[in-house]
Amino acid sequence: MMTLIRQVLDAEQSVRTRDGAVDLANSKxxxxxxxxxxxxxxxxxxxxxxxxxxxxxxxxxxxxxxxxRTALAxxxxxxxxxxxxxxxxxxxxxKVVAEIARQEQAELxxxxxxxxxxxxxxxxxxTAERLNWPQVTWTSALSLQDSTLTGKHDVDEGREEFxxxxxxxxxxxxxxxxxxxxxxxxxxxxxxKELRSETLEQFQVQPMVKITGEEIQVKxxxxxxxxxxxxxxxATELLHLLxxxxxxxx
Amino acid sequence: xxxxxxxxANGKLSRSTYEIVTCARELGREGPIAILxxxxxxxxxxxxxxxxxxxxxxxxxxxFAQYDAxxxxxxxxxxxxxxxxxxxxxxxxxxxxxxxxxxxxxLDAALLEDVTSLRFAKDAVSAQxxxxxxxxxxxxxxxxxxxxxxxxxxxxxxxxxxxxHAEQFDVDLNLPERRVKVIGRSLEKTARISLSEAxxxxxxxxxxxxxxxxxxxxxxxxxxxxxAVGATRAIVDAGWRPYSEQVGQTGKTVQPKxxxxxxxxxxxxxxxxxxxxxIIVAINKDGDAPIFKVADYGIVGDVxxxxxxxxxxxxx
Numbered sequence: 001m002m003t004l005i006r007q008v009l010d011a012e013q014s015v016r017t018r019d020g021a022v023d024l025a026n027s028k029x030x031x032x033x034x035x036x037x038x039x040x041x042x043x044x045x046x047x048x049x050x051x052x053x054x055x056x057x058x059x060x061x062x063x064x065x066x067x068x069r070t071a072l073a074x075x076x077x078x079x080x081x082x083x084x085x086x087x088x089x090x091x092x093x094x095k096v097v098a099e100i101a102r103q104e105q106a107e108l109x110x111x112x113x114x115x116x117x118x119x120x121x122x123x124x125x126x127t128a129e130r131l132n133w134p135q136v137t138w139t140s141a142l143s144l145q146d147s148t149l150t151g152k153h154d155v156d157e158g159r160e161e162f163x164x165x166x167x168x169x170x171x172x173x174x175x176x177x178x179x180x181x182x183x184x185x186x187x188x189x190x191x192x193k194e195l196r197s198e199t200l201e202q203f204q205v206q207p208m209v210k211i212t213g214e215e216i217q218v219k220x221x222x223x224x225x226x227x228x229x230x231x232x233x234x235a236t237e238l239l240h241l242l243x244x245x246x247x248x249x250x
Numbered sequence: 251x252x253x254x255x256x257x258x259a260n261g262k263l264s265r266s267t268y269e270i271v272t273c274a275r276e277l278g279r280e281g282p283i284a285i286l287x288x289x290x291x292x293x294x295x296x297x298x299x300x301x302x303x304x305x306x307x308x309x310x311x312x313x314f315a316q317y318d319a320x321x322x323x324x325x326x327x328x329x330x331x332x333x334x335x336x337x338x339x340x341x342x343x344x345x346x347x348x349x350x351x352x353x354x355x356x357l358d359a360a361l362l363e364d365v366t367s368l369r370f371a372k373d374a375v376s377a378q379x380x381x382x383x384x385x386x387x388x389x390x391x392x393x394x395x396x397x398x399x400x401x402x403x404x405x406x407x408x409x410x411x412x413x414x415h416a417e418q419f420d421v422d423l424n425l426p427e428r429r430v431k432v433i434g435r436s437l438e439k440t441a442r443i444s445l446s447e448a449x450x451x452x453x454x455x456x457x458x459x460x461x462x463x464x465x466x467x468x469x470x471x472x473x474x475x476x477x478a479v480g481a482t483r484a485i486v487d488a489g490w491r492p493y494s495e496q497v498g499q500t501g502k503t504v505q506p507k508x509x510x511x512x513x514x515x516x517x518x519x520x521x522x523x524x525x526x527x528x529i530i531v532a533i534n535k536d537g538d539a540p541i542f543k544v545a546d547y548g549i550v551g552d553v554x555x556x557x558x559x560x561x562x563x564x565x566x
Contacts, residue, residue, distance in 0.1 A: 011518055015382045022386060091354050091361045114499065119381045119522075120363050125319065126351035134429035135319060137348045138500075150433070155317070156344050157494050161434035174500045174519075175487060208360040212376070213389035221530065221546050225537070228551015235559035238531070241547050246529050248450065248508035249475060249564075 001042040001050075002106040003076065004097060005058040007067040008032045008117040020213045031067040034112025036074075036179035037172035042110055043075045044177065045144050053077045055104055059096050061085050065195065072190035073182030079193070080104075084200040089209040090118065094126035096203045101131060106167070108149070113138050113171040124171035135169040136162055140176055252277065253335040254285045254303070255326045257343060261294030265447045266341040268408035270401045271302045274339055275409065279370035281336065286329050286421075288322060290315035296418055301411035306418040307333075317345050318428050323352035325423050330357055335396070337375075342400040342503075343446070350400050360394035364503075366405040375399075383499055383522035403446045404505040404526075445478045445495070449507045453480030453497055453524070457513020457534055457553055461490035467557040468512055474564040480504065482520050498523035513553045516541030533557065 009015060010028045017023060031039075042054045056071035056079040058064045068079040082096055101109055111124035121137070128135035140159070142151040149170070150163040182190070224241065228234040242249045252274045257264040267285070274283045282304035287296050292310050299306045307329060313321065322345070330338045330353070338353060340346040342364045354361035362368070365377040376391040377399065445451060452475065454468035464485065472479045481491040483498055497504055499519040509527035514520065516532075516539055524530070525544055532545035533553050542548050549556050 009382065011383065015385050017386070022382065089361070090363075091351065091359075094351070094355065116499075117382055118363075119379070119384065121347045122351035122354075122361055122363055124351075125348055126355050126361070129323065129352035129355040135348075135352075136430055137319075138344065154344070154493055158435065158437035159493060160432050160436075162430050163433055164430045174483065208394050209362065209390050209392045211388060212391045214381070214386050216385060217387045219526075219544075221544055223542070223545060223548075225532075225542055225545065225548040225550060228533070228549040228556050231551060231555035231559045234549045234551060235556055235563050238547060238549055239560060239563045242508070242529075242531070246508070246546065248529050 001045065001052050001108045001110065002055050002057055002101055002104060003035065003039045003042050003071070003110045004112065004123065005035050005039070005056045005067050005071050006032045006112065006115055006117075007058070007060060007064045008115065011116060015216060017214055017216055020215060021211070022214045029063065029066070031070050032112050032116050033174070034114060034116065034172055037174070037176040038110030038112060039071055039074055039076060040177045040179040041142055041172065042108075043180070050144055055080060055106070057097065057100055058082070059084065059088065059093055059200070068195055069190055070182060072193045072195065073187040074180055075186065077193065079195045080198060081195060082198045082200055082203070086200065086207060087211065088205065088207050090120050090122035091126050092205050092207050094123055094130055095205045096200070097123070097127045098130035099203055101127070108166055109169045111169060111171050113173040121171075124169045128169035131167070133167045133169055134164050135171070136164060137171040138173045139170050140173060142170065142176070251281045251333045251335040252279065252283045252337045252339065253326070253330050253333060254283065255322070255338070255340045255346070256285050256287045256295065256299060257341040257346065258287060258289060258292060258295035261291060263295050263298045264341070265408055266343065266401070266403050267299070268302065269403065269406040270339045270341065271409035272406040273368055273401050274337070276406070277337065277368055277370050279337055284333060284335075286326065288314045288325055298411070300416040300418060301414065302409050303416045306416050307421050308418055309421050309423055313425060316432065318430065319345070319349040319352060320426050320429060323349040323356065324426050327353045327356035328423055329421060338396075338398045340398065340400045342402045346400050350398055354398040357396050357398065359396035359398045360392040362390060362392065362397060362399040364402045365399050366402050368399055368401070380526075383518055384503070384525055385522070402503070442472065443476065443478050445480055445497070445502050445504050448478030450475050450477035450510065451480050451497070451504055451506045451508070451524070451527070452477045452510045452512065453482070453514060454485065454512045455482040455514035456484050457515070459513070459554070463554070464490055467553060470561050471510065471512070471557055474561055477510070480524075482514055511541050512557060514541050515539040516544065
């Protein structure tokens with residue numbers, strides 16, 4: 001079982017930009033919560049009796065090792081870090097992930113449903129296509145028996161129950177489970193676990209999409225906030241504003 | 251060729267498809283605009299497509315009665331490659347964003363996700379989209395010959411049907427077997443306008459108090475306005491509302507003309523799904539709630555008093 005680990009800005013922190021690019025130099029970075037769900041699910045499958053290693057895989061700069069150490073402390077058996085400063089887009093990154101999956105003979109890949117920095121939903125699906133595996137996205141419940149995964153996932157207008165034979169890529173979402181915190185003994189144990197470093201060169205991959213600018217466009221809001229102590233009067237005034245000023249209602 | 255994979259339902263093209271047509275027309279890249287329609291009983295949708303496209307490609311068959319990422323990506327990639335499409339445009343719905351990466355990999359194309367603008371100039375395609383939970387506007391560019399883009403709903407005006415009747419072609423496809431079996435399904439049907447198509451969205455959070463409170467306040471107000479109904483993650487998790495109504499990072503992203511938030515405090519994950527709305531209206535008892543920072547209009551007060559007063563006012 002392979003779980004993909006990405007490191008992103010803590011959602012509670014505000015984003016800062018510098019010279020037209022997001023500046024993360026002095027920001028707190030954490031494991032993407034979407035990836036925590038994937039890792040937690042893999043750990044639960046293993047604890048439920050699935051005889052398989054849980055490998056945490058990350059592609060990114062040196063500081064990504066912190067997130068991979070966290071993954072080991074949560075319970076992953078070992079970790080692989082492909083170290084690079086190059087920003088790979090999800091389609092390019094999927095090539096690296098698929099290659100590692102082949103090397104490790106993975107049969108199940110768990111991947112975050114939407115990355116909290118890229119707002120991308122592509123990595124899981126692109127990886128599945130490269131491996132010619134099926135995929136299930138936005139999974140909210142998962143179980144594994146005799147190489148068949150069953151579970152629930154969300155689609156455009158509702159929820160489906162599915163079954164799919166391994167190998168497969170599963171993408172996660174909030175609510176899939178409640179990820180554990182690493183305990184102190186496990187943090188200490190994690191220091192002895194294998195965290196292998198690889199270089200990006202061997203994968204022969206180039207980014208296909210270049211970021212040419214990042215800016216925070218805050219839409220100026222009117223912020224006309226009324227006091228609602230007199231509910232009827234406030235409601236009348238709001239309807240007047242929406243009709244005659246904003247012109248959004250008839 | 252610019253290939254558009256149509257979104258449609260009940261024999262009609264979805265608004266998103268008309269928006270994608272506008273995106274294709276404004277792209278500035280040569281070639282006919284072809285609309286591909288995958289589905290079962292799509293005669294009506296194909297006829298509508300003929301009024302806005304140069305070509306309509308139709309695959310009307312039982313296999314397409316139900317969406318599947320592998321079937322859809324195989325079909326779209328095959329047609330794109332046979333038609334030598336340099337640009338493939340797909341809706342930014344959950345399913346579109348799910349199968350588009352597979353199309354990009356099959357075509358060895360660059361993928362531009364959830365774009366709000368798309369331009370071809372000087373042998374490169376540039377686009378804008380939102381990142382960091384919709385807090386950052388990112389400009390991206392790719393020199394790739396072939397691109398696949400998903401188009402964010404509500405980012406382009408809907409193209410108006412013209413007087414031309416584009417030719418329709420049936421297509422032959424080599425399709426894989428389905429590997430993901432659907433063994434149960436709960437589709438949440440609503441008589442209301444859908445969240446992605448509505449001009450006004452009325453949404454509720456924990457502050458409405460209960461499932462009944464939601465029905466009375468949020469649905470009551472939406473009824474008066476002909477609006478769609480949205481919900482926060484917290485109350486979907488609490489089982490008050492179906493998942494299909496969830497707005498936010500793990501739900502739908504909307505950008506209506508007016509978003510009316512009732513009893514919603516405004517967590518960053520929720521804001522990422524609605525912060526691009528033209529006008530935001532907030533009603534909440536806590537004046538310090540983050541939702542007021544992004545609101546154009548608001549009332550600090552008891553939603554149980556204020557919303558019924560709004561409903562009364564609209565009835566008059």
